[in-house]
Amino acid sequence: MSERTAVRLRDTIEQEIATGELPPGTRLDETVLAERFGVSRTPIREALLELAASGLVEHRPRRGAVVAQASPGRLFEMFEVMAELEGMCGRLATRRISDWQRKALSDACKACAKAAAGGDTDAYYYQNERFHYAIYSACGNSFLTEEAQRLHRRLKPYRRLQLRVHNRMLTSLAEHEAIVEAILAGDAEAAETLLKAHIVVQGERFSDLVANLSKLEEVAEAR
Amino acid sequence: MSERTAVRLRDTIEQEIATGELPPGTRLDETVLAERFGVSRTPIREALLELAASGLVEHRPRRGAVVAQASPGRLFEMFEVMAELEGMCGRLATRRISDWQRKALSDACKACAKAAAGGDTDAYYYQNERFHYAIYSACGNSFLTEEAQRLHRRLKPYRRLQLRVHNRMLTSLAEHEAIVEAILAGDAEAAETLLKAHIVVQGERFSDLVANLSKLEEVAEAR
DNA sequence: ACAAGTGTTCTTGTATGCAAGAATATTGAC
DNA sequence: GTCAATATTCTTGCATACAAGAACACTTGT
Structure with a gap:
């Protein structure tokens, strides 16, 4: 696999959001995710930022990311x-x-x-x-x-x-x-x-x- | 200004793409941009990834980013x-x-x-x-x-x-x-x-x- | 007991360091 | 001189380190 780690992480997290494993409102702690996937925070951050850009997660400055929650x-x-x-x-x-x-x-x-x-x-x-x-x-x-x-x-x-x-x-x-x-x-x-x-x-x-x-x-x- | 640096950079680069200062096809070297804006590569990278997610720039793995060029x-x-x-x-x-x-x-x-x-x-x-x-x-x-x-x-x-x-x-x-x-x-x-x-x-x-x-x-x- | 202020801890945001792959230059063979 | 193989350089991708803001707990005064 020659794909970027961050891309794989993004897809994995997206999948988990889609299936409901990570339901809307779930906090996405960078450190926790990093440990869970056995990588540093950097690729996690990149994945979360891309997901935020696509609208699947909400990224509040200095307050972390959560799975987007639609009213x-x-x-x-x-x-x-x-x-x-x-x-x-x-x-x-x-x-x-x-x-x-x-x-x-x-x-x-x-x-x-x-x-x-x-x-x-x-x-x-x-x-x-x-x-x-x-x-x-x-x-x-x-x-x-x-x-x-x-x-x-x-x-x-x-x-x-x-x-x-x-x-x-x-x-x-x-x-x-x-x-x-x-x-x-x-x-x-x-x-x-x-x-x-x-x-x-x-x-x-x-x-x-x-x-x-x-x-x-x-x-x-x-x- | 309490805004994230990466966000400001993203907006600035987006603006320059919109105005034509950075026309489609322009290479976006992380190091060059970092020096130009007087920051490290990290926020530049984040800005470019977000722009890539929005479709304004194309991000080819291990080959850098270019301003998206529509046929x-x-x-x-x-x-x-x-x-x-x-x-x-x-x-x-x-x-x-x-x-x-x-x-x-x-x-x-x-x-x-x-x-x-x-x-x-x-x-x-x-x-x-x-x-x-x-x-x-x-x-x-x-x-x-x-x-x-x-x-x-x-x-x-x-x-x-x-x-x-x-x-x-x-x-x-x-x-x-x-x-x-x-x-x-x-x-x-x-x-x-x-x-x-x-x-x-x-x-x-x-x-x-x-x-x-x-x-x-x-x-x-x-x- | 409660509220406000303060200090601590925890998380994010940015900088720097290092490794691996891609682009480029160099050298050698024909 | 040209093409190909190899070595070098350069850029990206990830890890780590550090700084700053936010959350939280604790203390203190009323």
Whole structure:
């Protein structure tokens, strides 16, 4: 492995934030992390600064870093932007998708169906991510793909909660299938609208998310 | 000033990239910068890493940092996303703008008109920025505001070139006025469409930008 | 007992030192 | 003279050292 240590550390910490091992609000002590990973503070600091720049951690001057903690309002704002970007991806993908990307999209959707049929929430979570990345990739705008992925990663700590809600997996799957249909049929407007609706947390769904959010905070405080 | 040195350095370097003092492709030697600013390499490194995370500089492992250099295709992609975000800001702002924000928007537009009337390209450049920031701020979604500003800053090194094109300032102003009218009239759809069209570089305008881009690269190579 | 002020400790922020990889120059063969 | 292999130099990446600000505990006065 020729990769920079700091980069590996950044990815590791990011992963732990995404999976919830480091829930929002957790203090990230440089010294503690350095000992834990068996390195000096320098690469840890670099990793934390990069994570802060990407928005996953908050870096308060002279007061250390904590895993970023989004308020319900903030979360709503982030999902609102995510919806717009995903809608844009879908709209563009409809026009620009290549043949092998069509196949990748269908396959990802089928994999979601399989996971849903088996009632496997964790598998669905993973396949769902694959499905959305397939759309990001098909938009024909690599910068947009990167930005969508960036925001997706930033929302990951919260997204996992959504699927735990009762029956969410099945409605999510139905929406996926409608989206694929629209894209493959060449209906850009429908693809955009459906994707936006798929992301946007509104009404009850947003309440569910917020409810789970407070659970997450309890976990953070317990540490 | 109690601000971290690294943060001040980051802002300074970012500014110099935006103004073109450090054109795309310029090598950013840590030691050289450290001597220039009279600090050690540590805060310089942190500043460069943060700029790399924000996309303004490219950081190649063990090979140092350079000011990010966007190809014409990449630039088109970035502007395509910028157009979408600005359109979204306009659409939301139409519904959510407050009274004092209406005034701020009108004032910014009038300031643009004044600068254009005086033929002052530099003043227009500045007031144009103020105008767009007024729209970002009025969208009622602080996360979207931040993201729009972030992308705006990232495009700054290239944006300056656009206005130099003959007559661009006057057409730009006319577009601004139409946008303000749409927002104040409450026509969200028009605001979105007009803003998208205002940003998107298409046809001749994109060619003009690319032509100036190559000039920029000559400057970088001469160093 | 409580509040305010002060001193201690702990963490961050910056400087410096050192090692390893990349770029460059040098030397030798053809 | 050119190309290639090797040696040298230079830059980055990480470790360590030190300084300064923040958190915390303790003391002291009321």
